[in-house]
Amino acid sequence: AALAMAGITLPAFAAKPLVIGFSQVGAESEWRTANTVSIKDAAKKAGVTLKFADAQQRQENQVKAIRSFIAQKVDVIAFSPVVESGWDTVLREAKAAKIPVILTDRDVNVADKSLYVTLIGSDFVEEGRRAGRWLVDYAKKQPGKTLNIVELQGTVGSAPAIDRKAGFEEVIKGNPQLKMLRTQTAEFTRAKGKEVMEAFLKAHGKNINVLYAHNDDMAIGAIQAIEEAGLKPGKDIVIVSVDGVRGAFEAMMQGKLNVTVECNPLLGPLLMQTAKDVVAGKPVQKRLVVEERVFPAEVAAKEFPNRKY
Numbered sequence: 001a002a003l004a005m006a007g008i009t010l011p012a013f014a015a016k017p018l019v020i021g022f023s024q025v026g027a028e029s030e031w032r033t034a035n036t037v038s039i040k041d042a043a044k045k046a047g048v049t050l051k052f053a054d055a056q057q058r059q060e061n062q063v064k065a066i067r068s069f070i071a072q073k074v075d076v077i078a079f080s081p082v083v084e085s086g087w088d089t090v091l092r093e094a095k096a097a098k099i100p101v102i103l104t105d106r107d108v109n110v111a112d113k114s115l116y117v118t119l120i121g122s123d124f125v126e127e128g129r130r131a132g133r134w135l136v137d138y139a140k141k142q143p144g145k146t147l148n149i150v151e152l153q154g155t156v157g158s159a160p161a162i163d164r165k166a167g168f169e170e171v172i173k174g175n176p177q178l179k180m181l182r183t184q185t186a187e188f189t190r191a192k193g194k195e196v197m198e199a200f201l202k203a204h205g206k207n208i209n210v211l212y213a214h215n216d217d218m219a220i221g222a223i224q225a226i227e228e229a230g231l232k233p234g235k236d237i238v239i240v241s242v243d244g245v246r247g248a249f250e251a252m253m254q255g256k257l258n259v260t261v262e263c264n265p266l267l268g269p270l271l272m273q274t275a276k277d278v279v280a281g282k283p284v285q286k287r288l289v290v291e292e293r294v295f296p297a298e299v300a301a302k303e304f305p306n307r308k309y
């Protein structure tokens, strides 16, 4: 009113900022924290009103959050689905309310692909392949030696756990040097990574040659378990993990982790731009894949100062 009295009128879009309801998986890893910071910062910079809900790794909390966003009539719903399946009903409700849905980071498994506009995030199968390729090259340097692998999987039913397992298996399949000994979930957390690795070590001890962890946090937890068992992580047990967070670079610089396959969490700016495009009626690609690299321990010290998360 004060502006109007002074004769100043604002354009319509300035009066009503875009409202995005975002349901985050939780705070299970260093990666996730960086992802949350990226989304919150980008919203601020883009002048977007962000309604943020933390699902604490539970699908039912995400469903509740999405229903609450529908009731609040937000302009766009975005979420990173904890697991792939079980989304049809709530996404149909969003569609009926004419609220566009953008997936970030993780995919959903729905028969009707029109239930979401686009998925912004990594190619997890390719990440798994990259981890596998690094290991195949490593094995080549020790011809004739069999390497027994243990695998720490991410959250059961989540896209990154399913896809990173599949991509890795695709590459190591049929390689006579590489043998999968055990595979189990450790829910993408450090605490579980340590716990499950302890169990692996108890059962197989020095027979374990390689750990493949679906994220750096589980690898870092496992490193602790390996050290407590009197073994040298990165040497007695070669460790391959995914994400490329600072903690992984620190572990590599200490010689405790051999390689990390990058997974880019900095999705905030692209999410804000895409949400604006969708609301403006601009065409948006069904899949937006982010660029990623592989960082072996040899480059860790050089790359560390450039890391943003």
Ligand code: AHR
Pocket: 028, 029, 030, 031, 032, 105, 106, 160, 188, 214, 215, 216, 217, 242, 243, 263
């Ligand atoms: O969906 C991405 C995965 O989720 C990251 O690799 C992991 O750290 C996170 O918890």
